[in-house]
Amino acid sequence: xxxxxxxxxxxxxxxxxxxxxxxxxxxxxxxxxxxxxxxxxxxxxxxxxxxxxxxxxxxxxxxxxxxxxxxxxxxxxxxxxxxxxxxxxxxxxxxxxxxxxxxxxxxxxxxxxxxxxxxxxxxxxxxxxxxxxxxxxxxxxxxxxxxxxxxxxxxxxxxxxxxxxxxxxxxxxxxxxxxxxxxxxxxxxxxxxxxxxxxxxxxxxxxxxxxxxxxxxxxxxxxxxxxxxx
Amino acid sequence: xxxxxxxxxxxxxxxxxxxxxxxxxxxxxxxxxxxxxxxxxxxxxxxxxxxxxxxxxxxxxxxxxxxxxxxxxxxxxxxxxxxxxxxxxxxxxxxxxxxxxxxxxxxxxxxxxxxxxxxxxxxxxxxxxxxxxxxxxxxxxxxxxxxxxxxxxxxxxxxxxxxxxxxxxxxxxxxxxxxxxxxxxxxxxxxxxxxxxxxxxxxxxxxx
Numbered sequence: 187x188x189x190x191x192x193x194x195x196x197x198x199x200x201x202x203x204x205x206x207x208x209x210x211x212x213x214x215x216x217x218x219x220x221x222x223x224x225x226x227x228x229x230x231x232x233x234x235x236x237x238x239x240x241x242x243x244x245x246x247x248x249x250x251x252x253x254x255x256x257x258x259x260x261x262x263x264x265x266x267x268x269x270x271x272x273x274x275x276x277x278x279x280x281x282x283x284x285x286x287x288x289x290x291x292x293x294x295x296x297x298x299x300x301x302x303x304x305x306x307x308x309x310x311x312x313x314x315x316x317x318x319x320x321x322x323x324x325x326x327x328x329x330x331x332x333x334x335x336x337x338x339x340x341x342x343x344x345x346x347x348x349x350x351x352x353x354x355x356x357x358x359x360x361x362x363x364x365x366x367x368x369x370x371x372x373x374x375x376x377x378x379x380x381x382x383x384x385x386x387x388x389x390x391x392x393x394x395x396x397x398x399x400x401x402x403x404x405x406x407x408x409x410x411x412x413x414x415x416x
Numbered sequence: 417x418x419x420x421x422x423x424x425x426x427x428x429x430x431x432x433x434x435x436x437x438x439x440x441x442x443x444x445x446x447x448x449x450x451x452x453x454x455x456x457x458x459x460x461x462x463x464x465x466x467x468x469x470x471x472x473x474x475x476x477x478x479x480x481x482x483x484x485x486x487x488x489x490x491x492x493x494x495x496x497x498x499x500x501x502x503x504x505x506x507x508x509x510x511x512x513x514x515x516x517x518x519x520x521x522x523x524x525x526x527x528x529x530x531x532x533x534x535x536x537x538x539x540x541x542x543x544x545x546x547x548x549x550x551x552x553x554x555x556x557x558x559x560x561x562x563x564x565x566x567x568x569x570x571x572x573x574x575x576x577x578x579x580x581x582x583x584x585x586x587x588x589x590x591x592x593x594x595x596x597x598x599x600x601x602x603x604x605x606x607x608x609x610x611x612x613x614x615x616x617x618x619x620x621x622x623x624x
Contacts, residue, residue, distance in 0.1 A: 195508075199505060199506050199508065201508070234481075234482055234485070235480075235481040235482065236480065236481075236485075237480070237481055237487070237507070237508045237509055238480075238487050238508065238509050239489065239490075239504070239505055239506075239508035239509045239510065239511040240490070240505075240508075240511065241489060241490020241511065242487055242488060242489045242490055242508075242509050242510075242511065243487070243488050244480050244485055244486070244487040244488075244509070245480075245485060245486050245487075245488075246480070246482065246484075246485045247484075336483075337482060365506075366506040366507045366508055367506070367507075
């Protein structure tokens with residue numbers, strides 16, 4: 187289902203970054219015993235960068251379809267090179283569509299990482315799991331880039347062999363105002379602790395959001411229809 | 417001054433069609449995207465009204481950072497002879513503000529309204545023009561330091577056609593298929609009657 191958003195910037199000289207929330211952002215990776223892997227992290231990357239000036243409106247659409255790219259942790263998502271320091275390395279996987287409630291296995295193919303569907307995730311029908319194959323089928327630490335409609339929305343890393351990266355999209359969007367000159371590409375969950383959280387009511391297909399600076403200069407967002415509780 | 421148009425569909429069957437009313441920009445370019453200014457969906461025998469007032473407004477639309485996103489600036493009312501400059505404050509999307517009178521005199525005739533692209537860094541945009549807050553024309557691909565101007569006369573172009581789809585536009589050549597009505601400047605009310613004879617739709621006008 188696609189939801190059309192209109193974001194009106196009423197009077198703020200600010201950019202709005204919009205993120206797709208991952209309910210597992212604090213426990214993004216677990217091992218085979220279901221224990222959280224402490225050193226693994228999830229970083230948000232902006233799904234939308236809304237730079238409408240004061241008085242302007244920007245339009246974008248949201249759907250809950252996600253895809254992933256699994257890559258060696260040392261490689262960026264855009265890497266296509268297959269040699270580093272003279273040694274052959276595996277290429278990132280193809281962008282692969284993933285569905286809630288399913289588990290996927292990431293393993294080394296001949297030249298690039300492969301992703302196959304392992305079937306239903308019986309523990310959680312909303313969770314997407316990316317399972318890193320055992321060490322003899324993967325080369326070192328992996329990273330998972332999560333995408334929506336071709337835009338990266340988050341990064342889970344490192345993903346050691348025999349661990350599971352997890353993403354639960356509950357339809358919550360995070361709206362974060364930033365100065366035009368303070369844009370960056372990675373945000374920790376704590377960085378977004380004060381972002382405005384919005385979940386579209388199930389019967390809504392269009393949402394009107396507005397950004398306004400109040401009398402004391404603080405930005406604020408309003409949504410029509412209002413968010414359901416998140 | 418406002419003029420009220422009353423359009424009566426004096427036909428037995430509209431055959432799923434609507435009455436479209438257009439305003440024609442002066443000196444239109446071939447790439448202009450013309451909008452149906454009024455879309456009258458009255459059924460056979462019905463009378464539908466709309467009002468006209470020569471209030472012109474403008475905004476600009478540009479592409480967002482993400483492919484497929486569209487940004488529309490705040491809309492500004494423009495008087496003939498006024499020029500608005502599109503700037504990009506702080507790297508944000510184009511914003512319209514009134515340009516100095518000296519620049520307006522340099523770029524426009526007293527009858528023209530205009531927009532100049534002064535975005536820095538450069539942002540290409542479409543310039544959209546409205547009368548009574550309803551779209552008349554979009555002028556695409558306004559480049560750096562380029563000025564586009566808008567001027568129209570109270571000449572109303574009527575056509576019977578299938579209802580336009582959302583966002584549908586027309587081209588300048590379509591005006592040749594329309595019935596033009598040049599409204600007297602003193603008119604406060606215009607009765608328009610649509611009829612059909614031997615497959616030919618026709619409009620009659622009576623101003624008071």
